[in-house]
Amino acid sequence: MTPLIELKDVSFSYSTGNGSVEALSGLNLSIDDGSFVAIVGSNGSGKSTFAKLLNALIVPSSGSVVVDGLDSHDKSNVYAIRSKVGLVFQNPDNQIVSDTVEDDIAFGLENMGLGVDEMKRRLEVCLSLTGLAALRHCSPDMLSGGQKQLVAIAGILAMQPKCVVLDEATAMLDPNGRRMVLGLCHRLNHEIGMTVVLITHHMEECIDADRVVVFDKGHLAMDGTPREVFSNAPLTRSLGFKLPPVTELAEHLISSGIDIPHGILTSEELCSALKAAYAREVHSKGVHANEVHAKGSSAKVVHDV
C-alpha cells in the first residue's frame, strides 16, 4: 500500500502563559492509503494533537506532515489538506450547523463553488452511504447522538476526502450509537477504500482495525496488528489502557491456569480456544484414566493369581 499521510520527526509544543508544553516529540509514522488505523493511549498522550496535525489545523513545531504529497507547512496546501482529511470531534452537538439533515450535509459544499447538480449528486451519495436518506428533512435536534455523528461524517464525505479522522467521536454515544458510527467507518473503508483513523478509548473498537498505534507521553509506544498489540497484556497495562473485554477475560483465564493463547480478541475465538483446551484436557485425562485402568486390571489379575 502507498502512504497517504507521512509524519517525519514531528514534534509539537503548545505555548502556555508560562512556557510551553511538548505534546508530541520525534514522531515518525505513516498511514497507508485505504487502511483502518486505531489510535489509543491514555489522556494527555498526544492523540488529539496528532489528529489536528493530520488535517493542518496545526502544523508541527519541527518535522513535517505530508498528506497525499502536500506538506502542511506550505500555507497554500492547507485548504487542499483539509478537504482530503476530514475531522470528526467528540461532541456531536458542536458539529451541527443547519436546521435540517440535508442542509447540514450540504453546508460545506456551498463555499466550494460547485454547480447545483453536482451538489445534489453529492448529497444523494452521502445520504445513501450513511443510511440517512429517510431522515433528510428532519431537524438534527431530533436525532440521537449516533445519528448526529453520522450527519457530521456525511458532511465530511460530501467534500470527497481521502481520509476521515475520528477523535473520540464515539465517546459520548450509547452502545447503539457507537455501533452505528463504527459500522459506517468500516463500510466506508471496505466499500469505497476510505482511509480511517479512529482515536478511541474503547478497546473493542480496535479489534477490526488493520493496525493499532499506541501513544504514550507524546511518543509512539506500540504499533502493530490488534493481536500483536493486545497479546502484550503487561505492556498495554503499564501504558495505562485496558485490553478489549474479551482479551481481558482470556488473560484472567490464562492466569488461573487455563491453557489458551494470549491475544484472543473475540468471543468466537475465546469459545474455540476453550473448546480446544477442554478437548486437550479430556484427551490427557482419558489417556491417564486408561493407563490407570490398564494398571488396575493388571493388578487385579496379579491379586487373583
Ligand SMILES: Nc1ncnc2c1ncn2[C@@H]1O[C@H](COP(=O)(O)OP(=O)(O)O)[C@@H](O)[C@H]1O
Ligand atoms: N491548547 C493547549 N494548550 C496547552 N497544552 C495543551 C493544549 N492542548 C493539549 N495540551 C497538552 O498537550 C498534551 C497532549 O494533549 P492531547 O493531544 O489533547 O492528548 P490526548 O488527546 O491524548 O488526551 C497534554 O499534556 C495536554 O495537556
Ligand SMILES: [Mg+2]
Ligand atoms: Mg484527546
